[in-house]
Amino acid sequence: MCLILFAYKYHPNYPLIIAANRDEFYSRPTSPAHYWSDQPDILAGRDLKELGTWMGITVHGRFAALTNYRDPSQHTVNPLSRGHLVANYLKNQQSPQEYLEDICKQADQYNGFNLLVGDLHSLWYYGNKQGQVHPIVPGVHGLCNHLLNTPWPKLEKGRQQLIQCLTKEEVCEDDLWHILTNEEKAADDLLPNTGVGLDLERTLSPIFIASPEYGTRSSTLLLIRQDGWVTFAERKYHSSQSSWQDSTYNLQLKL
DSSP, X not given: OOEEEEEEEEETTEEEEEEEEEEEETTSOEEEEEEOSSSTTEEEEEETXXXXXXXXXXXXXXXXXXXXXXXXXXXXXXXXXXXXXHHHHHHSOOOXXXXXXXXXXXXXXXXXXXXXXXXXXXXXXXXXXXXXXXXXXXXXXXXXXXXXXXXXXXXXXXXXXXXXXXTSSSOOHHHHHHHHXXXXXXXXXXXXXXXXXXXXXXXXXXXXXXXXXXEEEEEEEEEEOTTSEEEEEEEEESSSTTSEEEEEEEXXXXX
């Protein structure tokens, strides 16, 4: 993922609400969200190159999502696949805190990342460019390609729009999709300087990215209700917003 907007214990009816975009090269092979044949408890899309994933949930309520940390000056030699950080958490039984503390010990084997992991009891965050494992406090948060809640324009815009969506008793999925398809670029004086140059910073600044070779490949909504009812909806794009494929899964968590 390259943008994760989430409300944790903020809405009275939904302990967790997530609206997220995955940005990737169009040429990278990917399968849409599905129950994995080799791990049937896992519901997630899949990167067909490394067989990891960027976001997923299990039928028992384990959840994980990942963003990359953008810094072209820092690259690990022969790095491990970051997508396995999500997949491995979904497969095992460690608590979120224990899992992230173990990841800390091998963090230098990966290029920069931010990782959210949780279950029915808690939600935790770790970024290997920040270095500390800590619990997420109730509220509306965002992760982009820097640290948790770094006020990049797209993150702040999306976070404020998500807050507005959650003023209603029932959450409207169309409102969440609307947030994730915003192609407005940020003003130059608000852009971060991550070392990729001004032109690319402009291209990467919208919530929804569209460029010839790289862009928003999919958007995902995850809504977990108080009673354990889950909606997992994915919109897979074909190089632009003009053509997409929708899939929605509903499940009752095994509490």
